[in-house]
Amino acid sequence: MATLPLLSDEEMNPEARAVLDDIRATRGSDFINNFWRALAHDPALLRATWERLKVVMAPGTLDPLTKEMLYIAVSVANGCEYCVHSHTAAARAKGMTPAQHGELLAVIGMAAQTNALASALQVPVDEVFTA
Amino acid sequence: MATLPLLSDEEMNPEARAVLDDIRATRGSDFINNFWRALAHDPALLRATWERLKVVMAPGTLDPLTKEMLYIAVSVANGCEYCVHSHTAAARAKGMTPAQHGELLAVIGMAAQTNALASALQVPVDEVFTA
Amino acid sequence: MATLPLLSDEEMNPEARAVLDDIRATRGSDFINNFWRALAHDPALLRATWERLKVVMAPGTLDPLTKEMLYIAVSVANGCEYCVHSHTAAARAKGMTPAQHGELLAVIGMAAQTNALASALQVPVDEVFTA
Amino acid sequence: MATLPLLSDEEMNPEARAVLDDIRATRGSDFINNFWRALAHDPALLRATWERLKVVMAPGTLDPLTKEMLYIAVSVANGCEYCVHSHTAAARAKGMTPAQHGELLAVIGMAAQTNALASALQVPVDEVFTA
Amino acid sequence: MATLPLLSDEEMNPEARAVLDDIRATRGSDFINNFWRALAHDPALLRATWERLKVVMAPGTLDPLTKEMLYIAVSVANGCEYCVHSHTAAARAKGMTPAQHGELLAVIGMAAQTNALASALQVPVDEVFTA
Amino acid sequence: MATLPLLSDEEMNPEARAVLDDIRATRGSDFINNFWRALAHDPALLRATWERLKVVMAPGTLDPLTKEMLYIAVSVANGCEYCVHSHTAAARAKGMTPAQHGELLAVIGMAAQTNALASALQVPVDEVFTA
Numbered sequence: 077m078a079t080l081p082l083l084s085d086e087e088m089n090p091e092a093r094a095v096l097d098d099i100r101a102t103r104g105s106d107f108i109n110n111f112w113r114a115l116a117h118d119p120a121l122l123r124a125t126w127e128r129l130k131v132v133m134a135p136g137t138l139d140p141l142t143k144e145m146l147y148i149a150v151s152v153a154n155g156c157e158y159c160v161h162s163h164t165a166a167a168r169a170k171g172m173t174p175a176q177h178g179e180l181l182a183v184i185g186m187a188a189q190t191n192a193l194a195s196a197l198q199v200p201v202d203e204v205f206t207a
Numbered sequence: 208m209a210t211l212p213l214l215s216d217e218e219m220n221p222e223a224r225a226v227l228d229d230i231r232a233t234r235g236s237d238f239i240n241n242f243w244r245a246l247a248h249d250p251a252l253l254r255a256t257w258e259r260l261k262v263v264m265a266p267g268t269l270d271p272l273t274k275e276m277l278y279i280a281v282s283v284a285n286g287c288e289y290c291v292h293s294h295t296a297a298a299r300a301k302g303m304t305p306a307q308h309g310e311l312l313a314v315i316g317m318a319a320q321t322n323a324l325a326s327a328l329q330v331p332v333d334e335v336f337t338a
Numbered sequence: 339m340a341t342l343p344l345l346s347d348e349e350m351n352p353e354a355r356a357v358l359d360d361i362r363a364t365r366g367s368d369f370i371n372n373f374w375r376a377l378a379h380d381p382a383l384l385r386a387t388w389e390r391l392k393v394v395m396a397p398g399t400l401d402p403l404t405k406e407m408l409y410i411a412v413s414v415a416n417g418c419e420y421c422v423h424s425h426t427a428a429a430r431a432k433g434m435t436p437a438q439h440g441e442l443l444a445v446i447g448m449a450a451q452t453n454a455l456a457s458a459l460q461v462p463v464d465e466v467f468t469a
Numbered sequence: 470m471a472t473l474p475l476l477s478d479e480e481m482n483p484e485a486r487a488v489l490d491d492i493r494a495t496r497g498s499d500f501i502n503n504f505w506r507a508l509a510h511d512p513a514l515l516r517a518t519w520e521r522l523k524v525v526m527a528p529g530t531l532d533p534l535t536k537e538m539l540y541i542a543v544s545v546a547n548g549c550e551y552c553v554h555s556h557t558a559a560a561r562a563k564g565m566t567p568a569q570h571g572e573l574l575a576v577i578g579m580a581a582q583t584n585a586l587a588s589a590l591q592v593p594v595d596e597v598f599t600a
Numbered sequence: 601m602a603t604l605p606l607l608s609d610e611e612m613n614p615e616a617r618a619v620l621d622d623i624r625a626t627r628g629s630d631f632i633n634n635f636w637r638a639l640a641h642d643p644a645l646l647r648a649t650w651e652r653l654k655v656v657m658a659p660g661t662l663d664p665l666t667k668e669m670l671y672i673a674v675s676v677a678n679g680c681e682y683c684v685h686s687h688t689a690a691a692r693a694k695g696m697t698p699a700q701h702g703e704l705l706a707v708i709g710m711a712a713q714t715n716a717l718a719s720a721l722q723v724p725v726d727e728v729f730t731a
Numbered sequence: 732m733a734t735l736p737l738l739s740d741e742e743m744n745p746e747a748r749a750v751l752d753d754i755r756a757t758r759g760s761d762f763i764n765n766f767w768r769a770l771a772h773d774p775a776l777l778r779a780t781w782e783r784l785k786v787v788m789a790p791g792t793l794d795p796l797t798k799e800m801l802y803i804a805v806s807v808a809n810g811c812e813y814c815v816h817s818h819t820a821a822a823r824a825k826g827m828t829p830a831q832h833g834e835l836l837a838v839i840g841m842a843a844q845t846n847a848l849a850s851a852l853q854v855p856v857d858e859v860f861t862a
Contacts, residue, residue, distance in 0.1 A: 077329070077331060077594075077599035078328050078329050078330050078331060078599075079327070079328055079329050079422065079423060079426045079599075080328060080439075082330075082331075107335070109333045109335075109336070110330045110331055110332070110333050111321070111324075111325060111328075111330050114328040114330045115324065115328065117436060117439075117440065118436075118439075118440035118443065118444075120440070121324075121440055121443060121444050121447075124444075124521060124524070125320070125321065125324065125447070128317060128517060128521070129317060129321070131517070132310075132313045132314055132316075132317045133314070133317070136306070136310050137304060137306040137307045137310055138276075138307055138310045138311065138314070142273055142276070143310070143314050145269075145273070145277060146276060146277060146280045146311065146314045146315065146318070147314060147317075147318045148851070149277045149280040149281050149284075150280050150281070150283070150284045150314075150315055150318035150319060150322065150454075151318055151322055152281070152847055152850045152851040153280075153281045153284030153285050153847065153850075154284050154318075154319065154322040154326075154417065155417040155678065155679040155680065155850050156322040156325055156326055156417065157332065157853060158325040158330045158331075158332055159318070159321060159322050159325050160603065160850060160851060160853055161332045161333075161336040161337060161603060161853060162332075162333070162336055164336075164603045164851075165335070165336040173268060174641060174642075175267070175268040176268045176269055177604075177641075177642075178641065178642035178644070178645055179263075179267050179268055179269045179274070180269065180277065180851075181642065181645060181848060181851050181852070182263045182642075182645050182648075183263055183264070183269070183274050183277045183278060183281075184277065184281055184847050184848075184851055185645075185649070185844045185845070185847045185848045185851075186259060186260060186263045186264070186278075186844070187277070187278045187281035187282055187285075187290070187847075188281060188285065188843040188844050188846065188847035189256070189840045189841070189843050189844040189847075190242070190256065190260070190290060190840070191281065191282055191285040191287040191290050191843065192674075192807055192808065192839050192840050192842075192843035192844075193242075193246065193252075193256065193836060193839075193840045194242060194287055194289040194290050195285075195287055195807045195808075195810050195815060196210070196803070196807045196815060196835075196836050196839055196840075197209050197210055197211060197242075197245040197246065197836070198208070198209050198210050198812060198815055198816060199209050199213075199241050199242050199245045199289045200208065200209060200213075200241055200289075201241075201288065201289055201292045201293075201470075202240045202241050202292075202293070204238070204240075204296070205240070205292040205293055205295070205296040206292060206470035206471075206472075208725075208730035209730075210730075210815065210816060210819045211832075248829065248832075248833065249829075249832075249833035249836065249837075251833070252833055252836060252837050252840075255652060255655070255837075256840070259648060259652070262648070279458070281847075283454055283457045283458045284454065284457075285810065286457050286547065286548040286549065286810040287810065288460060291457060291458060291460055291472065292460060292472060295472045305510065305511075308473075308510075308511075309510065309511035309513070309514055311458075312455060312458050312459070312511065312514060313511075313514050313517075315454050315455075315458055316451045316452070316454050316455045316458075316514075316518070317451070318454075319450040319451050319453065319454035320447040320448070320450050320451040320454075321447075322450065323414055323415065323446050323447050323449075323450035323451075323543075324443060324446075324447045326414045326415075326417050326422065327410070327414045327422060327442075327443050327446055327447075328443070329419060329422055329423060332601075337601035337602075337603075339591070339593065339856075339861035340590050340591050340592050340593060340861075341589070341590055341591050341684065341685060341688045341861075342590060342701075344592075344593075369597070371595045371597075371598075372592045372593055372594075372595050373583070373586075373587060373590075373592050376590040376592045377586065377590065379698060379701075379702065380698075380701075380702035380705065380706075382702070383586075383702055383705060383706050383709075386706075386783060386786070387582070387583065387586065387709070390579060390779060390783070391579060391583070393779070394572075394575045394576055394578075394579040395576070395579070398568070398572050399566060399568040399569045399572055400538075400569055400572045400573065400576070404535055404538070405572070405576050407531075407535070407539060408538060408539060408542045408573065408576045408577065408580070409576060409579075409580045411539045411542040411543050411546075412542050412543070412545070412546045412576075412577055412580035412581060412584065412716075413580055413584055414543070415542075415543045415546030415547050416546050416580075416581065416584040416588075416679065417679045418584040418587055418588055418679065419594065420587040420592045420593075420594055421580070421583060421584050421587050423594045423595075423598040423599060424594075424595070424598055425580075426598075427597070427598040435530060437529070437530040438530045438531055441525075441529045441530055441531045441536070442531065442539065444525045445525055445526070445531070445536050445539045445540060445543075446539065446543055447525075448521065448522060448525040448526070448540075449539070449540045449543035449544055449547075449552070450543060450547065451518070452504070452518065452522070452552060453543065453544055453547040453549040453552050455504075455508065455514075455518065456504060456549055456551040456552050457547075457549055458472070459471050459472055459473060459504075459507040459508065460470070460471050460472050461471050461475075461503045461504050461507045461551045462470060462471060462475075462503055462551075463503075463550065463551055463554045463555075463732075464502045464503050464554075464555070466500070466502075466558070467502070467554040467555055467557070467558040468554060468732035468733075468734075541720070545716055545719045545720040546716065546719075548719050548809065548810040548811065550722060553719065553720060553722055553734060554722060554734060557734045567772060567773075570735075570772075570773075571772065571773035571775070571776055573720075574717060574720050574721070574773065574776060575773075575776050575779075577716050577717075577720055578713045578714070578716050578717045578720075578776075578780070579713070580716075581712040581713050581715065581716035582709045582710070582712050582713040582716075583709070584712065585676055585677065585708050585709050585711075585712035585713075585805075586705060586708070586709045588676045588677075588679050588684065589672070589676045589684060589704075589705050589708055589709075590705070591681060591684055591685060601853070601855060602852050602853050602854050602855060603851070603852055603853050604852060606854075606855075631859070633857045633859075633860075634854045634855055634856075634857050635845070635848075635849060635852075635854050638852040638854045639848065639852065645848075649844070649845065649848065652841060653841060653845070656834075656837045656838055656840075656841040657838070657841070660830070660834050661828060661830040661831045661834055662800075662831055662834045662835065662838070666797055666800070667834070667838050669793075669797070669801060670800060670801060670804045670835065670838045670839065670842070671838060671841075671842045673801045673804040673805050673808075674804050674805070674807070674808045674838075674839055674842035674843060674846065675842060675846055676805070677804075677805045677808030677809050678808050678842075678843065678846040678850075680846040680849055680850055681856065682849040682854045682855075682856055683842070683845060683846050683849050685856045685857075685860040685861060686856075686857070686860055688860070689859070689860040697792060699791070699792040700792045700793055703787075703791050703792055703793045703798070704793065704801065706787045707787055707788070707793070707798050707801045707802060707805075708801065708805055709787075710783060710784060710787040710788070710802075711801070711802045711805035711806060711809075711814070712805060712809065713780070714766070714780065714784070714814060715805065715806055715809040715811040715814050717766075717770065717776075717780065718766060718811055718813040718814050719809075719811055720734070721733050721734055721735060721766075721769040721770065722732070722733050722734050723733050723737075723765045723766050723769045723813045724732060724733060724737075724765055724813075725765070725812065725813055725816045725817075726764045726765050726816075726817070728762070728764075728820070729764075729816040729817055729819070729820040730816060
């Protein structure tokens with residue numbers, strides 16, 4: 077259960093509904109995932125979040141699949157159950173193969189491990205890295 | 208300052224020195240960054256960490272630059288100062304452009320934000336994501 | 339399921355039961371939430387935690403609702419599902435309005451985002467901030 | 470040292486410079502802290518971050534000091550050195566007293582502790598919290 | 601639900617199956633917990649993780665129970681629900697008493713609290729600690 | 732630099748000074764580390780923190796060195812630079828050998844890695860762990 081009830085299209089106000097319409101149009105799909113239905117209690121926050129996400133995740137010098145995998149990496153490190161699920165699903169929809177998924181997991185696990193070791197050792201940053 | 212003194216080549220034992228030789232050979236560079244000099248107090252841990260890193264970061268279905276950017280993403284989320292610096296330097300050495308760096312930062316920032324919102328809302332995972 | 343069974347009033351020992359009696363008296367309610375029933379396996383830890391919480395969350399130069407919102411902010415950042423739910427409920431009981439909740443979420447999301455950006459950029463602290 | 474050089478007003482492009490002009494006008498101060506000088510390498514990210522921050526931190530149903538204290542709480546939990554310093558300075562500038570600062574620290578410390586205990590115990594959420 | 605289906609012995613390939621056989625032989629038990637059944641989608645990652653875990657958790661200068669309690673401490677701080685449950689169960693199987701569990705929880709809670717206070721205060725490291 | 736100036740014995744009030752006297756007496760040493768000098772701005776918080784720490788870290792069913800290593804494990808996972816340094820120094824003072832330190836680091840690194848993998852896979856908790 078969320079800390080706020082998920083709103084159906086009928087329960088949300090027109091400003092929130094307009095954001096969902098744009099999500100549907102942008103994605104070419106009628107499906108709206110729960111995150112947006114929970115955020116819809118605050119239409120201004122819903123709009124700001126969606127408008128920014130649309131810009132950030134659009135194709136650029138990084139392709140959409142790479143962006144989804146980066147999103148997964150951050151979400152895993154932050155322990156966000158919802159986000160790990162939603163962005164793993166999104167990455168698959170954008171073509172992530174099982175082999176790529178495996179390599180993604182291996183990098184995430186390795187990074188977590190050396191992050192911990194560097195933290196335990198409090199290694200000073202090499203001057204060459206900050207030049 | 209680290210929690211352990213950084214060891215010079217002369218101060219470490221032969222097993223640790225052999226790992227550094229392999230790092231140098233693999234990277235085609237004489238430079239050894241501080242992380243390995245701190246880890247060298249425990250040659251077995253040094254060897255296990257390096258051997259695994261070599262496998263994980265090798266080219267595969269994900270290219271080395273993508274892997275470095277994923278490493279940055281995890282390191283940022285974990286707040287590891289050393290790791291953010293070392294892997295940002297590594298990503299640049301592997302060709303990350305300023306535009307790619309900017310998009311990487313934007314995705315990391317966006318993910319941190321929606322991770323926090325999903326956590327605050329405790330959004331339940333959509334069934335379709337776990338099918 | 340918890341890592342320890344939740345104890346009913348009858349199952350806990352008198353020292354733990356005395357703490358629950360004080361929780362009930364302080365809150366003016368018979369309801370005891372699960373956190374305390376899990377902690378009751380260790381009456382000394384239960385007592386120390388409750389005694390300190392009572393002091394910390396009492397009205398002071400910060401009002402109780404502000405304290406609950408601060409508690410939510412920390413709990414969200416730490417990804418604590420139980421704590422987000424329990425302190426969101428507590429904040430509502432203390433008068434948090436939907437508009438305040440929305441602003442709280444917006445600040446938490448913004449902070450998470452700029453925390454990540456500052457971590458990714460490893461921005462040095464301005465001297466003026468430490469004067 | 471940051472992962473990118475801090476840009477002076479002269480080194481940044483006009484789009485970034487325009488954002489700094491707005492920061493100065495909004496704050497009624499010529500001082501620009503390092504965060505913005507690091508972000509200025511990516512004017513679009515700089516602008517999006519500032520524009521959103523301006524909205525989120527504006528007075529609303531929560532007053533600006535409460536928002537700064539919430540920002541501190543998140544920044545502490547995320548271990549962001551830069552953010553803890555900059556927002557503690559900002560909270561003081563907005564009138565946070567030593568007594569309020571002390572209570573803020575006490576709540577943050579308490580929340581961190583019970584977050585850890587709830588995580589260690591994996592306490593199930595009470596039904597009443599999700600009604 | 602996991603982000604990948606849990607594989608039965610029959611569904612995984614021979615390389616993954618061989619790792620499970622070694623887990624069973626090492627532990628002297630037929631039971632295989634879900635973590636390995638999810639990892640089995642990537643036999644190389646499964647093998648690397650298990651082979652390393654076997655070395656790290658073996659008796660050494662620290663006894664196996666101490667290692668399990670350290671594992672719990674890290675898992676709690678990282679908010680890993682699965683890991684808290686699995687390593688608490690493992691610690692009990694290795695003899696952790698209720699009194700030891702209580703003291704473990706008290707230390708974890710105390711550390712979380714002073715970590716937060718040190719982060720909020722940004723206390724500079726004493727020179728004597730780095731000598 | 733801390734967010735508050737470190738107070739010398741002469742600068743702090745008598746209540747804070749009394750806590751420092753107890754720290755000195757308990758530890759049998761005149762040295763007071765920076766953490767307490769920063770906390771001394773709020774004597775009540777200083778006292779509550781020290782009084783609790785004294786109880787939690789006292790010998791019990793877990794020995795003081797084990798408790799210090801657990802403290803390190805939590806501090807590493809939380810990325811607390813100050814705490815990692817101070818508790819590593821404390822663990823050495825209580826007899827932690829280089830070999831024990833190496834094993835501690837190995838467990839911390841391993842736990843961080845499997846925490847990340849379990850988070851990425853969102854592995855459901857085995858029923859047997861919650862029985």
